[in-house]
Amino acid sequence: MGKLLWGTLLLVLALTGMPLLLGGGGAGAQGTEPTPTESAAPSPAPSADPEGSVDGEHLVWVADGAGGTEQLSLRDYLPGVVAAEMPAAYHPDALRAQAVAARTYILYKETVTTAAHPEAAVCRDSSCCKAWLSPQELRERWGENYSLWWDKICAAVEDTDGMYLSYDGQAIQAVFHASSPGRTEDSAALWGAAPYLVSVDSPETVETVAGLVSEVTVDAESFRSAILALDAGADLTGDPGGWVGEASLTEGGRVDTLPIGGVPFSGQASRTAFSLRSAAFTLRWDGSAFVFTVSGYGHGVGMSQVGADLLAEEGMTWEEILAHYYPGTALERLDA
Numbered sequence: 001m002g003k004l005l006w007g008t009l010l011l012v013l014a015l016t017g018m019p020l021l022l023g024g025g026g027a028g029a030q031g032t033e034p035t036p037t038e039s040a041a042p043s044p045a046p047s048a049d050p051e052g053s054v055d056g057e058h059l060v061w062v063a064d065g066a067g068g069t070e071q072l073s074l075r076d077y078l079p080g081v082v083a084a085e086m087p088a089a090y091h092p093d094a095l096r097a098q099a100v101a102a103r104t105y106i107l108y109k110e111t112v113t114t115a116a117h118p119e120a121a122v123c124r125d126s127s128c129c130k131a132w133l134s135p136q137e138l139r140e141r142w143g144e145n146y147s148l149w150w151d152k153i154c155a156a157v158e159d160t161d162g163m164y165l166s167y168d169g170q171a172i173q174a175v176f177h178a179s180s181p182g183r184t185e186d187s188a189a190l191w192g193a194a195p196y197l198v199s200v201d202s203p204e205t206v207e208t209v210a211g212l213v214s215e216v217t218v219d220a221e222s223f224r225s226a227i228l229a230l231d232a233g234a235d236l237t238g239d240p241g242g243w244v245g246e247a248s249l250t251e252g253g254r255v256d257t258l259p260i261g262g263v264p265f266s267g268q269a270s271r272t273a274f275s276l277r278s279a280a281f282t283l284r285w286d287g288s289a290f291v292f293t294v295s296g297y298g299h300g301v302g303m304s305q306v307g308a309d310l311l312a313e314e315g316m317t318w319e320e321i322l323a324h325y326y327p328g329t330a331l332e333r334l335d336a
């Protein structure tokens with residue numbers, strides 16, 4: 001069961017967005033030494049490994065999604081991950097925390113076998129592993145800010161060279177998500193307990209975060225169809241105003257179970273069925289439609305990226321941010 005749950009976790013993680021691989025053929029993408037032919041690619045992969053870069057020495061097998069596998073250094077690979085996962089405009093300490101979380105996640109993946117690509121630790125399929133953006137994609141995304149943002153992202157990786165989070169001597173499942181409304185979620189509510197993935201405070205409020213709350217409106221017939229597809233035993237007859245019962249909440253404030261038509265549905269199932277941004281929602285019938293009011297974005301487990309940015313703005317260092325969102329973990333450095 002635990003394995004299945006963690007598999008789900010990886011899927012959810014992937015939904016937070018991350019393709020992988022130096023698709024643009026960054027300098028030094030193959031093997032340990034940059035080659036002249038490869039450096040001709042339009043990629044500003046981090047400069048040739050400087051003296052003492054631990055990331056530059058650590059090679060990761062990456063599946064390219066086309067049946068091939070290549071070996072990239074963390075130094076070459078991580079910037080595209082961080083860039084895909086967190087807005088480059090975020091505070092430098094939030095980006096440093098993100099770099100450590102992403103590095104940790106990759107190191108964790110090296111300790112397990114992924115059925116979809118047993119030959120590679122990670123892949124660039126965002127529905128499987130983590131998001132990664134090629135230099136070309138980043139140029140399109142960032143436009144004239146490309147050089148500025150790229151340098152900032154690379155600095156976050158270099159400033160945390162080789163640093164990762166461990167628990168009991170192992171790289172942790174350093175999952176993260178976009179935003180949490182006040183509290184993060186305990187992984188026990190989704191995938192099974194992990195001592196370092198417990199519910200902690202997160203500073204997001206409606207006042208401090210634009211777009212923290214979203215709404216989804218569903219007409220009665222669509223609502224009925226979606227619920228019956230999940231469980232044909234739900235009794236959705238009579239006045240729609242009587243279909244939905246009172247939700248029970250998780251420790252992190254998300255919907256644990258919600259009775260609909262006499263059947264208890266999990267908050268996660270409801271989130272998926274109605275494409276809600278998170279399981280932190282309320283549901284009401286307004287007389288003509290069902291209205292979900294949703295707070296935050298993502299599964300809610302581990303580091304909140306918006307929260308990390310707010311905490312950094314308040315003066316927290318990246319080390320403090322990581323200790324806050326992954327309590328009980330140790331910050332370690334890869335061996336050179």
Ligand SMILES: [Zn+2]
Pocket residue numbers: 114116117122123124125128129130
């Ligand atoms: Zn994968």
